Each structure stands twice: as C-alpha cells, then as structure tokens.
Amino acid sequence: MDTATRVVVITGASQGIGAGLVAGYRRLGYTVVANSRSIGESDDPSVLAVAADISRPGVGERIIDAAVQRFGRVDTVVNNAGIFIPKPFTDYTDADYDAITGVNLRGFFDVTRAALRVLGPGGHIVTISTSLVDQANSHVPSALASLTKGGLNAATKALAVEYAGRGIRVNAVALGVVNTPMHDPSTHDALAGLNPMGRLGEIDDAVDAVLYLEQAGFVTGEILHVDGGQSAGH
Template identity: 60%
Template sequence: MNSQQKVAIVTGASQGIGAGLVKAFRDRNYHVIANSRSIRPSSDAGVIAVPGDIADHATAERIVAEALSRFGRIDTLVNNAGTFTAKPFTAFTAEDYASNLAVNLTGFFHITQLAIAEMEKQGSGHVVSVTTSLTDHAIDGVPSVLASLTKGGLNAATKSLAIEYAKRGVRVNAVSPGVIKTPMHAPETHGFLSALHPVGRMGEIDDIVNAVLYLDAAGFVTGEILHVDGGQSAGH
C-alpha cells in the first residue's frame, strides 16, 4: 500500500461519465474505488470495484472501508451516481419520488458524510458532485421537477459544505452539465437534445471529466457550481 498515492471514489462508475472518470483518475495515477449496482471487478489492481446501491448506508460503509483498508486514504469523492425521471409533475408516482430521492440525495448524504469524516482527519480532501443545469434553467418540454428538487438540493449542499469545511482543508464543488452524450440517450433523441443547447450540440463525456479534473486540481476553488452545458444556463 502506497499511502502517498492519491485515492478517488467514483459512484455511478460502470458506464458513461463514471467510467470516463475512473479512467481519467487512473491516467493520473490515482487509486480508484469504483461503485455502481452493476460494477464488475477490474483487471487493474489500482481499481477496486464495490458493487451495491449507493442509497444503502451499508454500501457507503463498504466503499469507505475498502478505500482505507486497500489504500489508506481518501482524497477525492465524485458523487456521479444519479437518476433522472422526465414526466409531467402530476404524473410522478410515489415510487418515482422515492427512487429519485434515494439515489440523488440519500446516496450523496451517506457517502459524503463518511468520506468527509476521513478527509477531515487528513486535513485535506475534495468532494465534487454531478448535478444538472436544469436546476438553474428549466426548459419547456423537458419536465424536470424531481431532478430540480434533488440536484438543486445538491447544489445548495455544495455551497453549505464548502463554507463549513473551508478552514479544515476540505473543498466541495459541483459540475452542472447540460445533456451529455452517454448510453442513456438513444441516438434518435440526439437531434432534439442538441437543440436544447445554444451551441447546438450535446456535450461529450470528456467535457464533464475535464471539468471534474479541473476542480480537483484547483486548490483555491470551493463552493463552485461549474456549468458545463453549452450555454444552457446563460439563456436562450
């Protein structure tokens, strides 16, 4: 175990942005703890896969325990796991509400609380959450109340935590994407989704990965909600 080599936790790590983040952190010589419900073991000894539902407190405990037992520290937590349900407000079910809160808020709460406790002992660390620009700029035709309720809560929590831990060496930021070209968006939707952005295209996974890496390296930046949304939050 090299206790000087940095360690990142990435949730929602099995595909899309999460998988891109795992690769990017490994390329920068971080050890990585990768979590999702469907995560598979990695052939890379520097990546420890921890399967499980991030909304379950026991999953968060296992993730942190693996980071500490295998690598001895936690430097970065990326709260990437999330769910998005697009329905008219009155069509949401109790199950929709519960599942969105479980993944987007409860999952954030458990893993962030445990990770910050360890970062505070080290006197350093960084938490970054992936939210959405829909919290700042609602779009006609894209019903997003549960996303705004939950991811907007993460934006608010980001600023609150940034101030609470500013003098303790722990930074807290968020990346607020527009629509990113990931497997969750079928190719036939790309034309409609591209038109939602002033730049006329969807974002790429690397756009979000690079934003997370910037924030991770930017020691004087905390409490920032970094919009990576093709101008979406600026207006139309």
C-alpha cells in the same frame, strides 16, 4: 498498500461519465474505488470495484471503509451516480420519488458523510448536478431532478464553507445533456437544441471539468456549468 498515492471514490462508475472519470483519474495517477450497483471486477490492481446500491442506508459508509482498508486513505469523492426521470409532475409515482431521492440524495448523504470523517487537508468532494436547476425547460419536465440536484447545489456551498477550515474543498459540475448510451441517437438533434451551442456534450467534457476542479486548489463552493450555454438562456 501504498498510502502515498492519492485515492478517489467514484459512484456510478460502471459506464458513461463514471467510467470516463475512472480512466481520467487513473491518468492523474490516482488509485480508484469504483462503485455502482452492478460493476464488475477490474483487471487494474489500482481500481477496487465495490458493487453496491448507494440508495440503501449504510452502503456509503461501507464504500468509504473499503477504500481505507484497501488503500489506506481517501482524498477525493466524486458523487456521480444519479437518476433522472423526466415526467410531468403529477405523473411521478411514489416509486419514482423513492428511486430518485434514494440515489440522488441518500447516496450523496451517506457517501459524503462517511468521507468527511476521513478526509484530510487537500481533500475534495465533487458532485455531478444539472443545469436544469438553473434553466428549467417546459420540453423537459423534471421537477424531481431539480428538487434533488438543486438541494445538492445548495449543500455544496454549505459544505464548502463548513469544511474550508479543514482544508477540504467542495464543488459541483452542473451538466447539460451529455452524449451517453442513455440517450437514443434519434433524440440527439432535439437534445442538442436545448443549448445555444447546438451540440451535445461529450463524456470528455464532463471528465475534463471534474479534473479541472480536482487540480484547482483555490476553487471551492463552485457550481461549474458545463452545458453549452444552457444555463445562460436561449
């Protein structure tokens, strides 16, 4: 166990942006604790895979405990896991509500709370949010995303102020539409039109933003928009 190497915990790490974040932090020399519900074991000894559902009480603490037991410390948490279900508000079901709030809110709460108990000076928490919080779109009805991610934006600022005295930074990255396997290629042109730049974001755009915040020691309480101008308007 090398307790001198910095350690990052990444949720939703099995594919898409999460997998990109694992690779990005490894390039920085971090060891990684990678979580998702169905993640498989890694061939990289510096990546510990923890398969677990963060919407379930107690799982967040178990992930942080696993990080400390394996690597001796936690320096950064990236709350990347999230559920997005676009629907007209009255079409949402109780099951939709439970699924979205379970991952987006309960997962954030449990992982972040456990991490803040062990993070020291120089610690960092980053949460992935959405620009739909700032720029709603009638073509993408997503009130439950705004309910949860808007709350996470507010919590980001509150925690940044609360923990600044301990030398811990707290930030968020508000994304536009990113080109991941969840979007059918037939929808790409329409989705690209949701922002002034007229293209989808790429996984590297999201990863670069998180890694910028990781290394920006004087930035805290920031909601960094990476959305092709979506939050600015149309």
